[in-house]
Amino acid sequence: MIDSDFIAGLPKAELHLHIEGSLEPELMFALAKRNGIAIPFASVEDVRAAYNFSRLQDFLDIYYAGADVLREARDFHDLAAAYFDRAAADGVVHAEIMFDPQTHTARGVAFETVITGLLSAIDEAKAKHGMSVQLILSFLRHLDEADAIATLDAARPWVDRIGAVGLDSSELGHPPEKFARVFAQARALGLKLVAHAGEEGPPEYVYQALDLLGVDRLDHGNRSLEDPLLVTRLARSGMTLTVCPLSNLKLCVVDDMTAHPIDRMLREGLRATVNSDDPAYFGGYIADNYRAIAAARGLGRDDLVTLARNSFLGSFLPDAAVTAHLARLDAYVAQAPAE
Ligand SMILES: [Zn+2]
Secondary structure (H helix, E strand, C coil): CCCHHHHHHCCEEECCEEHHHHCCHHHHHHHHHHHCCCCCCCCHHHHHHHCCCCCHHHHHHHHHHHHCCCCCHHHHHHHHHHHHHHHHHCCEEEEEEEECHHHHHCCCCCHHHHHHHHHHHHHHHHHHHCCEEEEEEEEECCCCHHHHHHHHHHHHHHHHHCCEEEEECCCCCCCHHHHHHHHHHHHHCCCEEEEEECCCCCHHHHHHHHHHHCCCEEEECHHHHHCHHHHHHHHHHCCEEEECHHHHHHCCCCCCHHHCCHHHHHHCCCEEEECCECHHHHCCCHHHHHHHHHHHHCCCHHHHHHHHHHHHHCCCCCHHHHHHHHHHHHHHHHHCCCC
């Protein structure tokens, strides 16, 4: 029996979410129509059928095709607003969301258009849901570092509204070391640093993210488990891992949810969190991820609360805000009806 209502009400932070990956087929169609754009799908059902991929690259191909409907600031606003509504319903009180400017600037949409739309939705989410949101500007690692540096330069006028930079897209063949200079520049601007590492890539990529980029948080990090010394290091340093169970299943990082290592990560002392990654494409938002992992691995309330606690501890919120969120979490658990 899954503790479904308990999970939905559990105050939590989402730390690994690509806003372009929250584009639902219905919104893709609506935006295509509004902007007069032809898309290679005849119906919402066609799009859903195309989501039946099993490799990161196949997913990325349709992901970039779908993003083409995003043209005006109001499109980015509507995309983010739809995500914030869903996240609020899932108990998310704080979100640190990634956006991929290069996906848009490469097709002629200005950086300003993207960030203006996102920021207006963020301001609205604060007023509407009481949700705090930080933006993570994520570089596409299949492009070269000069392109990432140009993107960081374009972001400079908005740097006080950006919390961190990240690194996503095709991992294999694009190791973190390729981006050491742009990450150093971002750190000099006062930004936090995150990077996808150890999803498809080997433990070596995790070492590079730590040692060459100096990341403050690791996205995924699953393959760290192959290296006991790395696990010890991550546990001792309190490094947060943003784990995405439904994504792991869809992209075959795990063969079956019953084989997911989330509870092993917790037992090994890793600060693991649960997140939704690209929810429109992977079959569920954050509460669905908690439910899936709880059902498959038989997680009880203690583990679910630990995962939520870790999400605040691993956030980039100031200490006072983290303390306030943890108190709210404790109060929720104390008043929750018995299982
Ligand atoms: Zn991701």
